[in-house]
Amino acid sequence: MTERRTVRIAMNGVTGRMGYRQHLVRSLLALREQGGLDLGDGTTLWPEPVLVGRRAHVLKAMADQHGLTEWSTDLDAVLADPGIDIYFDAQVTSAREEAIGKAITAGKHIYTEKPTATSLAGALGLARRAREAGVKHGVVQDKLFLPGLLKLKRLIDGGFFGRILSVRGEFGYWVFEGDWQPAQRPSWNYRREDGGGIVVDMFPHWEYVLHELFGRVTSVTAHTATHIPRRWDEHGEPYAATADDAAYGIFQLEGGAVAQINSSWAVRVNRDELVEFQVDGTEGSAVAGLRNCRVQHRSSTPKPVWNPDLPATVSFRAQWQEVPDNDVFDNGFKAQWELFLRHVVLDEPYRWDLLAGARGVQLAELGLRSCAEGRRLDVPEIAL
Structure with a gap:
């Protein structure tokens, strides 16, 4: 019983x-x-x-x-x-x-x-x-438990990439200003004085994704922007957006790989999913999103030749292979x-734990400081 x-x-x-x-x-x-x-x-x-x-x-x-x-x-x-x-x-x-x-x-x-x-x-x-x-x-x-990133982790653990060279991430979507269509995010997200900003929101995510999958972040270079300076709140009242709504980051990783991640609430989506990571290694590459993951192995990599005078005759996306689920993925x-x-x-x-959470806060803090000072900053290891 x-x-x-x-x-x-x-x-x-x-x-x-x-x-x-x-x-x-x-x-x-x-x-x-x-x-x-x-x-x-x-x-x-x-x-x-x-x-x-x-x-x-x-x-x-x-x-x-x-x-x-x-x-x-x-x-x-x-x-x-x-x-x-x-x-x-x-x-x-x-x-x-x-x-x-x-x-x-x-x-x-x-x-x-x-x-x-x-x-x-x-x-x-x-x-x-x-x-x-x-x-x-x-x-x-949560993003460590997404089907797309679980498939990516499976590839990493299986040695698919060889030596990982770089990670490129694209995250974001257009959040309506709130005047003629309601915004998809609460207004406090766009007020720095209320704890808002995309760096504070998303850099903690990027810290644990990079740390868990590819290696500890050792330095950060970031540029932030408030592309939409005026928005309308839940009551239809206009307000000044004082927090960053876009961030462009470069992260050096332990082991030598470089990650570049763009985060924006002022970008229209031209990708298969709202977040995608492309990982390139000596033996193969992958593009992982929320649910899907596609790969291209070294043995099946095409040989593109730059010729701007002729139209492309093949679909580059069609040259990638879908990674099967091979498992049941829960929320x-x-x-x-x-x-x-x-x-x-x-x-x-x-x-x-809370120490892992503190690493995310550290990266956000250093990202904002990097932008303010216009320079690359080291990310020291923290401990209790």
């Missing part, structure tokens, strides 16, 4: 787009729909979300919609509840450090979106406090939630 073990999780900021769709609905509620998380020892883990936020009527409606019984606008009261096992944070960045600090003091295990703080000092402070408190902690690094956020829950309950290994 299977034993059911309940884990109560305070979910702060779950009324936001990411917190609601990916973490609540597609992760924890999806786990409940499948009957809980089978721990493999005759125990099924049952996640019990406790919704936390500022708007009572929204929280109540959300709880009612999904058959949940617990919600609160009083974070301190929730953290004082000894029955809460885990604190999860998906708030705006500017509110995250204080809330996580309170949760650590209350002895809760921590799982959080990134960036974990608005400064490297703050991010390292949280990591040290969590270590000293003896609580388990994890940071969302990336849900997959990482499962690993963190097993880490908390079974003490299984888990390396995407």
Whole structure:
């Protein structure tokens, strides 16, 4: 007979787009729909979300919609509840450090979106406090669990590329200004004073993708821009966009490879997916996106010849081969939630912790400084 073990999780900021769709609905509620998380020892883990936020009527409606019984606008009261096992944070960045600090003091295990703080000092402070408190902690690094990047990791582990030379990434899409069509992202993303900016948002992603797949980032050169200086908020009111909406980065990696990644909310998509990485090596190349991955091996590489006087007679894209799934890929956020829950309950290994989150904050901080100073900056290793 299977034993059911309940884990109560305070979910702060779950009324936001990411917190609601990916973490609540597609992760924890999806786990409940499948009957809980089978721990493999005759125990099924049952996640019990406790919704936390500022708007009572929204929280109540959300709880009612999904058959949940617990919600609160009083974070301190929730953290004082000894029955809460885990604190999860998906708030705006500017509110995250204080809330996580309170949760650590209350002895809760921590799982959080990134960036974990608005400064490297703050991010390292949280990591040290969590270590000293003896609580388990994890940071969302969802892109590692995307099917396209899992296929790319399979190629790397199999030695497909030989020596990796370079990585080129393209991320972004056109976010409407909000005047004649509603914006797809919240207005705070475009106000620096509220913790907005694409560098703060995306460089932490690029840090863990590069670190996990290709090697530690050892230096960064970045240029940022605010291409759209005037936007309209959720109430139709115009405001000045004070944060960067595009960033162009060059990252030197340990081992010698170079990565170039463009990130923009002011670019129209002319690629197969919203993010794509091209990896070139001595033995082969690959282009990986959210779900798909295509390869071209050395043995089947064509021999292009530059001749601008003649039209191209072949499709270059057709010369690449699709990498098969060879596996069933679950939602990336849900997959990482499962690993963190097993880490908390079974003490299984888990390396995407608050120190890993601090590396992302460090890279964002140095990227902004690189642009401000107009120079390349070294990225020193950090430790607690």
